[in-house]
């Protein structure tokens with residue numbers, strides 16, 4: 149039986165692994181189907197403290213992994229499908245039939261941005277013009293025209309954030325009014341840099357000859373008319389899905405499936421010795437630095 153298993157090998161998982169390893173807990177990390185997590189899908193990370201010249205996302209998270217391994221963390225390839233947290237021994241049932249047991253668990257399985265599935269979206273995702281994170285990538289579109297897809301609070305927040313850098317922001321929404329809170333919607337509508345494109349959905353993202361985004365096609369859902377919007381970036385803001393289906397019924401989650409923190413901390417779950425870190429619990433900040441920090445907190449509490 150393991151002393152502690154960290155589920156997930158992104159920033160949160162590796163933050164947890166570094167602290168658990170240095171606390172002498174000999175952690176085992178189960179890396180899941182995306183070794184290194186979401187940060188491996190981006191090139192330049194300019195906001196992780198300590199890297200004034202920016203750092204490649206893959207390199208950053210791989211350095212965290214090396215650091216954890218240096219202190220004794222072990223990494224295995226396994227995807228957790230189901231868990232039993234009812235007793236003192238926590239059981240993890242993995243794809244392929246392998247079962248792991250541990251006294252303590254850190255869940256760090258992240259969340260996946262929901263995408264539209266439009267033509268060209270996947271091909272241009274991650275550094276070629278399609279992004280799911282304005283906080284992360286907005287600064288790369290300084291003085292450029294961009295589009296945001298979505299109409300909820302996060303889409304409005306992304307659009308407003310992008311006005312700090314971009315020349316213009318089109319916000320494409322499938323209805324004729326925002327789903328966002330009144331105050332957010334008003335801020336967007338009052339901002340001279342933002343113009344809404346109502347009743348419309350993303351149909352296609354076009355690449356230029358260098359393989360970078362040059363514009364999008366949107367379809368009016370009422371008339372069926374398709375029009376083109378020239379832009380260098382498109383930010384998909386239609387929500388995230390937490391990767392927590394394996395833990396349903398085992399720990400407290402909100403209606404969207406985010407694991408709810410307990411005990412006046414950010415990282416304790418409602419189950420003793422089961423901790424949580426990163427984007428599978430945090431739907432506000434979703435940053436590499438905050439995820440790593442939550443991993444640190446989880447392991448410090450686990451080792452107490």
Ligand SMILES: Cc1cc2nc3c(=O)[nH]c(=O)nc-3n(C[C@H](O)[C@H](O)[C@H](O)COP(=O)(O)OP(=O)(O)OC[C@H]3O[C@@H](n4cnc5c(N)ncnc54)[C@H](O)[C@@H]3O)c2cc1C
Pocket residue numbers: 155156157158159160161178179180181182183184185186187189190192193194195196226227228229256257258259261274279280281284285391394425426427428434435436437439
């Ligand atoms: C395009 C893009 C650019 C970004 N740029 C930046 C940036 O510049 N700066 C910044 O701070 N943040 C950035 N982010 C956000 C950052 O990547 C995330 O906040 C961070 O990766 C969250 O870390 P995490 O460990 O919580 O989750 P993730 O990185 O998503 O890691 C989740 C891990 O859990 C594993 N996993 C999932 N399910 C299971 C399972 N059932 N069993 C076992 N393992 C499982 C996965 O394989 C993965 O290893 C960006 C995100 C995107 C999408």
